[in-house]
Amino acid sequence: xxxxxxxxxxxxxxxxxxxxxxxxxxxxxxxxxxxxxxxxxxxxxxxxxxxxxxxxxxxxxxxxxxxxxxxxxxxxxxxxxxxxxxxxxxxxxxxxxxxxxxxxxxxxxxxxxxxxxxxxxxxxxxxxxxxxxxxxxxxxxxxxxxxxxxxxxxxxxxxxxxxxxxxxxxxxxxxxxxxxxxxxxxxxxxxxxxxxxxxxxxxxxxxxxxxxxxxxxxxxxxxxxxxxxxxxxxxxxxxxxxxxxxxxxxxxxxxxxxxxxxxxxxxxxxxxxxxxxxxxxxxxxxxxxxxxxxxxxxxxxxxxxxxxxxxxxxxxxxxxxxxxxxxxxxxxxxxxxxxxxxxxxxxxxxxxxxxxxxxxxxxxxxxxxxxxxxxxxxxxxxxxxxxxxxxxxxxxxxxxxxxxxxxxxxxxxxxxxxxxxxxxxxxxxxxxxxxxxxxxxxxxxxxxxxxxxxxxxxxxxxxxxxxxxxxx
Amino acid sequence: xxxxxxxxxxxxxxxxxxxxxxxxxxxxxxxxxxxxxxxxxxxxxxxxxxxxxxxxxxxxxxxxxxxxxxxxxxxxxxxxxxxxxxxxxxxxxxxxxxxxxxxxxxxxxxxxxxxxxxxxxxxxxxxxxxxxxxxxxxxxxxxxxxxxxxxxxxxxxxxxxxxxxxxxxxxxxxxxxxxxxxxxxxxxxxxxxxxxxxxxx
Numbered sequence: 001x002x003x004x005x006x007x008x009x010x011x012x013x014x015x016x017x018x019x020x021x022x023x024x025x026x027x028x029x030x031x032x033x034x035x036x037x038x039x040x041x042x043x044x045x046x047x048x049x050x051x052x053x054x055x056x057x058x059x060x061x062x063x064x065x066x067x068x069x070x071x072x073x074x075x076x077x078x079x080x081x082x083x084x085x086x087x088x089x090x091x092x093x094x095x096x097x098x099x100x101x102x103x104x105x106x107x108x109x110x111x112x113x114x115x116x117x118x119x120x121x122x123x124x125x126x127x128x129x130x131x132x133x134x135x136x137x138x139x140x141x142x143x144x145x146x147x148x149x150x151x152x153x154x155x156x157x158x159x160x161x162x163x164x165x166x167x168x169x170x171x172x173x174x175x176x177x178x179x180x181x182x183x184x185x186x187x188x189x190x191x192x193x194x195x196x197x198x199x200x201x202x203x204x205x206x207x208x209x210x211x212x213x214x215x216x217x218x219x220x221x222x223x224x225x226x227x228x229x230x231x232x233x234x235x236x237x238x239x240x241x242x243x244x245x246x247x248x249x250x251x252x253x254x255x256x257x258x259x260x261x262x263x264x265x266x267x268x269x270x271x272x273x274x275x276x277x278x279x280x281x282x283x284x285x286x287x288x289x290x291x292x293x294x295x296x297x298x299x300x301x302x303x304x305x306x307x308x309x310x311x312x313x314x315x316x317x318x319x320x321x322x323x324x325x326x327x328x329x330x331x332x333x334x335x336x337x338x339x340x341x342x343x344x345x346x347x348x349x350x351x352x353x354x355x356x357x358x359x360x361x362x363x364x365x366x367x368x369x370x371x372x373x374x375x376x377x378x379x380x381x382x383x384x385x386x387x388x389x390x391x392x393x394x395x396x397x398x399x400x401x402x403x404x405x406x407x408x409x410x411x412x413x414x415x416x417x418x419x420x421x422x423x424x425x426x427x428x429x430x431x432x433x434x435x436x437x438x439x440x441x442x443x444x445x446x447x448x449x450x451x452x453x454x455x456x457x458x459x460x461x462x463x464x465x466x467x468x469x470x471x472x
Numbered sequence: 473x474x475x476x477x478x479x480x481x482x483x484x485x486x487x488x489x490x491x492x493x494x495x496x497x498x499x500x501x502x503x504x505x506x507x508x509x510x511x512x513x514x515x516x517x518x519x520x521x522x523x524x525x526x527x528x529x530x531x532x533x534x535x536x537x538x539x540x541x542x543x544x545x546x547x548x549x550x551x552x553x554x555x556x557x558x559x560x561x562x563x564x565x566x567x568x569x570x571x572x573x574x575x576x577x578x579x580x581x582x583x584x585x586x587x588x589x590x591x592x593x594x595x596x597x598x599x600x601x602x603x604x605x606x607x608x609x610x611x612x613x614x615x616x617x618x619x620x621x622x623x624x625x626x627x628x629x630x631x632x633x634x635x636x637x638x639x640x641x642x643x644x645x646x647x648x649x650x651x652x653x654x655x656x657x658x659x660x661x662x663x664x665x666x667x668x669x670x671x672x673x
Binding site: 018019023024025026028030032039040042043046051067068084086087089090093135136137151152153154155156158159162163164165166167169201202205206232235237300301318319322412413414431433434435436439 | 489490491492494496497500501502504505506507508509519524548549550553554555556557558576578579580583584587588633634635638646647649650651653654656657660661664666
C-alpha cells in the first residue's frame, strides 16, 4: 500500500518527535535552532541558574541584540545612546548570560548583528526541515524556508536551553493558496494583510499555516519572510512555505549553510520538505492574488485591513466603534485623505534589502512631505551595508528621511524610537495595537511602497502611481 | 514553579468586554525592560488604569477592584493575542488573577498562562455572554471537573490540555518531565547525527 500523502507540517513534525504525544502528555519535540534576544531571555537564564542547570546545546543557540538597542550610532566617545538604564542593563544581562553559557552573541559591535528574524536567515542558520523557536511571536518568519518555526514564552525558552526540547502538541494544519499573480504594486505585505482580513485575528488559532500557490512561489525569500512573519497576526503560531530553488539559491554560501559535498546532500534532503499531492489539511483557504490591491489597516487589530483606495468603514459593532474612535478616520471618506505625521520603514516584517529597494524606488528623486518624520531602519548590519552599497541610504537621506542603525526600533518602541500621542504613523511593521508605537499613537500598517508614497504625499497614499503600470 | 496548585477557584469577576485584547495592552512594551519576573502587577493594563501623570483613571474598571476577591478576569474574544511576552501572565498573576475566561484565548498566551498558575478558561459563547453581562458576579471554576459555574447554578464545561491540567492540579514540573526523557533525547541526537560536534555548522 502507498504511504498516505503527508503535508509539510506532517513531515517537519515527524522528523522532530523524540517522544510521541499521548492523551496524557504532549510530544517531546526536538529543537534545531533556538534564537535568543535580550527582552524575553533574562528570566529563562535565571530559571536555569535556580536549578543549577547548564545550557545543553549552546551550539544550537544563537543570540542577538535588537529590541531595546538604540538606532542612533554611538557617540564620538564610543558611548551607545541607550534610551535608559533599564535597556542598557538588559543588554548587559544578555552579554553576561551568553559569555557564561558560551552562546554566540551578535553583540553591539558585531558586523552581523540585527533583528533576530533577519539574522537567522542571513547567517544560513535558518534552514529547511528545521525546528526553530525564539521567545518572540514573529519567529513564524523562519517558516519561509520550510522550517517549523514558532514563538515561545520565557518558561519554554528555559526548557529549550536546558533540554533542547519542548513539550508540544501537534497543531492543526491550514493551507492558504494564493492563486494567480499579484498585480504591480502589490506584494507580500499586502498578501499578508489580505489573508489576515480574510480569516480574522483569531482565524489561525491552533493552526500551522502553509502558504502555497503560484503567487507565493513567485515571491523572493525576503517577501516570503514577510508573509510568514504575519501568520501570528491571524493567531497562527507558525507559517511555512515549501523550499524550492529560490530558497536554495538564497542559502548557498551563507555562514552556517552546509558546504562542499554537504551542500548537495542537504539540498536533496530539503526537497523532500514539501506537501505531497493529496495531503490532508484541516482547513483550506484560497485567495485570488490577481484581485489584490495595496492594503492598509484602519483599526487597532491587524485584521482591520482594506485596500488603500477604500473609504473608511462605519463601525459595525462596539469593538469597531472603540477602534474607530481611536484611529479617527472620517467615516465614508477615502482613507487617502488622512494626514500622516510619521513613517516607519523597518521591523522583522519589512526591513530587508528588497523592502528598502521597494521604498527607495518610490522615494528616489522625490522629497518627503515637510510635515512627516521618516525613519528607515535596516533589519541588520548586513542589510545596511548592502543598501549602502547600492546608495539606497542616499536616496532616503536626500528625500529627507533618517537612515538609522539596525534594530526593532518603532515596531515595539522600547528603545526610545516612538511616535507622539495622537500622531498617525504609517508603518511597515506588524502590529497596529493601541499604544504599540508610543502612547496614543495611531498606527496604519502598510507595505514599504505604500509607506514611502505616504511619506512623499504627507497623506496615506496609493503607491501604484509611483511604480508605473497597474494603477487603477 | 512558585505558584500554588489550582483545584477550585471561587471568586468575583472583573470584566473587560473588548475583543482582541493584545499583550501590549496587558503589559505595555516599556515595562519589558525588567530582567526579573516579579512585581509586574503594577504594569498590568497600565495605560488603561492610569493617565499621563500616573493617576488612576476614573473610567478604569480596575478602580475599587480588590485583587483578593476578584481573581477571575472575563475578557472579549481572542484575549492575549499578539506578542509572546510571558510578562502578560506574570503581570496578571502578580496583580492577583488566577483565571482568565473568554470565548477563545490566543495560543501563546494560553501556553504561557498555564505555566504560571493562571488558568485560561474558554467557554461557549452563551456562557461567555452571560459573564460579560454581569461584572463582579461570583463564579466557581473547578479544574478537576473542568466546569465553570455561575452563582445561579448554570454550569459550562471547558477544556484544558491534560498535561497542563495535571501540572496545575498536582504541581507536576514540566521541565522535570522533559529531563526524565533525556535518554530518548540523547538517542534522538545520535539517530539524527546531531549530537554535539557531529555536524557541520
